[in-house]
Amino acid sequence: NAGVMQNPRHLVRRRGQEARLRCSPMKGHSHVYWYRQLPEEGLKFMVYLQKENIIDESGMPKERFSAEFPKEGPSILRIQQVVRGDSAAYFCASSPYARGEAFFGQGTRLTVV
Amino acid sequence: QKEVEQNSGPLSVPEGAIASLNCTYSDRGSQSFFWYRQYSGKSPELIMSIYSNGDKEDGRFTAQLNKASQYVSLLIRDSQPSDSATYLCAVNMKTGNQFYFGTGTSLTVIP
Numbered sequence: 001n002a003g004v005m006q007n008p009r010h011l012v013r014r015r016g017q018e019a020r021l022r023c024s025p026m027k028g029h030s031h032v033y034w035y036r037q038l039p040e041e042g043l044k045f046m047v048y049l050q051k052e053n054i055i056d057e058s059g060m061p062k063e064r065f066s067a068e069f070p071k072e073g074p075s076i077l078r079i080q081q082v083v084r085g086d087s088a089a090y091f092c093a094s095s096p097y098a099r100g101e102a103f104f105g106q107g108t109r110l111t112v113v
Numbered sequence: 114q115k116e117v118e119q120n121s122g123p124l125s126v127p128e129g130a131i132a133s134l135n136c137t138y139s140d141r142g143s144q145s146f147f148w149y150r151q152y153s154g155k156s157p158e159l160i161m162s163i164y165s166n167g168d169k170e171d172g173r174f175t176a177q178l179n180k181a182s183q184y185v186s187l188l189i190r191d192s193q194p195s196d197s198a199t200y201l202c203a204v205n206m207k208t209g210n211q212f213y214f215g216t217g218t219s220l221t222v223i224p
Contacts, residue, residue, distance in 0.1 A: 033212065042216035056210040091156055099145045099205045102212060104156040
């Protein structure tokens with residue numbers, strides 16, 4: 001059973017471009033969480049999704065950020081018109097049910113130049 | 114008050130000693146509690162989960178939960194240098210759907 005798969009592992013974007021981060025949850029997991037982590041800082045919650053639904057997006061900036069988890073395919077975190085402050089590690093975690101154990105992917109390191 | 118608070122450390126213990134990591138949380142109705150280990154530059158790795166009051170043991174790790182005191186801890190027995198990492202406490206609160214993470218405690222095990 002493969003773990004949570006995130007791609008790309010590293011992503012470099014110029015200011016103003018779009019960044020698209022993908023997360024394939026573990027088999028049988030229908031709950032996906034996205035977190036952002038800056039160097040030497042903790043994990044900041046961004047969004048929680050179940051298949052085809054956004055359950056909680058309270059941690060996600062209203063502007064430029066969006067997330068989806070379609071019926072088929074991976075969950076996508078999209079950042080439009082990236083700025084230098086978006087540079088961070090973005091982690092996805094999946095869980096088989098709400099409030100259950102969540103397992104993390106390897107993360108995507110986004111660098112905005 | 115932060116939702117989940119941890120002593121940021123750093124915490125240093127000699128090899129073979131017991132390392133004790135502590136965490137408090139704000140929502141009295143919280144029901145799910147987790148400890149993660151994160152090596153520098155890597156992703157968080159789930160170590161323990163605990164849902165009811167008392168102790169839960171898994172190998173060298175013991176998680177302790179006291180809901181009345183809103184306190185959860187992690188004990189690492191016979192600490193090894195490979196245990197050197199940042200340990201993150203996570204709580205799934207009654208209100209809301211997300212896992213709230215503490216800022217982590219940095220542990221160094223000295224050979």
